[in-house]
Amino acid sequence: MTLAPYIHAMGRGPGRARNLSQAEAEQAMTLILQGQADPHAVGALLMLMRYRGEIPAEIAGFVQALRATLPEMPQVDLDWPSYAAGRTRGLPWFLLSARLVASTGARVLLHGWNSHQSDGADVRGALNAAGITQANSLSDLAHVLDQHAIAYLPLEILSPRALELLNLRQVLGLRSCVNTVLRVLNPAGAGAAVQGVFHPPYRGLQQAAAHLLGQRDLCILKGGGGEFERNPTKDVQVFRLVGGQALETTLPALLPEPRRLPGADYPLSALQDLWSGGTCDPYLEQLVTGTAAAALMALGHAPDAAHTLATAHWAQRDCLIST
Template structure:
């Protein structure tokens, strides 16, 4: 098979290219994920989309194709009666401690099933998977291991290579061409519990690194009738900046919920949390242990984020039964 016809449409530069429809985008991404096309075509697709940017319809088709290739996690849902929060974690820490695991632990403490997915290793960053390992938190590979973690009241991390091997291969193209590709946008939108699990509430945290992405992601969440928190992540991670509360917009079935959303902290900060000066996995895990033991306080921004997500789950459940 070939995706040359699609590349001809999306590859005419920023001004000459046009966007694909949902069905076209899904077909293209299915061929890419299933490796039915050549490496040269995959590289051309990645570069063309990098220049053009993804439309809402293209994101929809891409996400549909990817969800269909995620492993089945339905077995685990019975272990999360209060609902599920999905934390896509794909950037890792570069300068600040990566506290995604701390958010996951706070949510789990409140009885929520938490799945963090992303790469275990990034040669340029400290990943959430590495923090989970250093903190001796569950790293799971399938639904039964995920259920066991939730039954124990723990959050779980799953490598994208286990959740969706085809997506893992597409993400790895970055290390060949030197640029991120549409796979990175799609991975941050993955909630494998959205498809066929009845009324079980799930909410995903969708984060962005640059303000311009907020507009396209907001449009996608509205288009997809998604349950989500949209925010500017801490170095691209789905956790609030412990130093300053960011804006966090809650969407319930694609509708913005002003009452549940969090406003950003403005002005000059008078106090800062006592964060570790090192961002290594070991030092981050040690800090998280201190917070869990009560030696260090939970940063208010992360506490507020967790509470907003718990409230969003309750709202999703209420709307499902209404």
């Protein structure tokens, strides 16, 4: 088989072209992942999807095909993807939020690909300063999770073929739906997940795709650099799945004075300093605890209770997890 039928369906012209069904998308991605598709056809399909605008059924179908290629994963409670390839701002403070969630007893899987940046603020380069261990193999992942309740798994270990597709951006010059697929992937099948987006319309797209895939609990927000990270001085609209039901929740600003997310003027050591208490910055503390609270909502906590829990564990953090 080839990708020709799927390209034909999407590219026939005005009035006749259509999006793919979920089953068609799964079949097309299966061909791609098996290496049976011509590279030119892969690029054509991805760019047609970008031009038409990907729909939930296509994302869900692609995710199903990719999940079928993944090995068995350890049990986790919260899936936390990090695929903001265009991240240009400062430190990934949300790493401390993920660590804070893990301190409550939830097992958190961070996975992603954004270490190619050289400005010192990439996620993978900040893991050590944030007190988070990278798993260097799938067998290592279970050990790290058992020891720390949180781990970061690089995409090249999780799925080398998915990384190849993601890196087609360098050839095509444009983002493809693969970015969205990886955010929705939830490779370990966690019951709860968080997702960040840069462009607001993707909140609804990813919410609907996750619903098609049977995701039970989910929180999506427009975050700093496209990551799951909230600005504490702004109201934030969270697109959710609660027990499989779609809803939206607006979280009020935590601080009164408007302020942009911090830029690149912090060294990597600022992450460790903030966690250890060596630095006291109310804005950054609210950023970290507010983001953690939004993630705790995905784990089933009501908004007020989630904020109370995040704040309490932040106050006790030194005795909860050691680096």
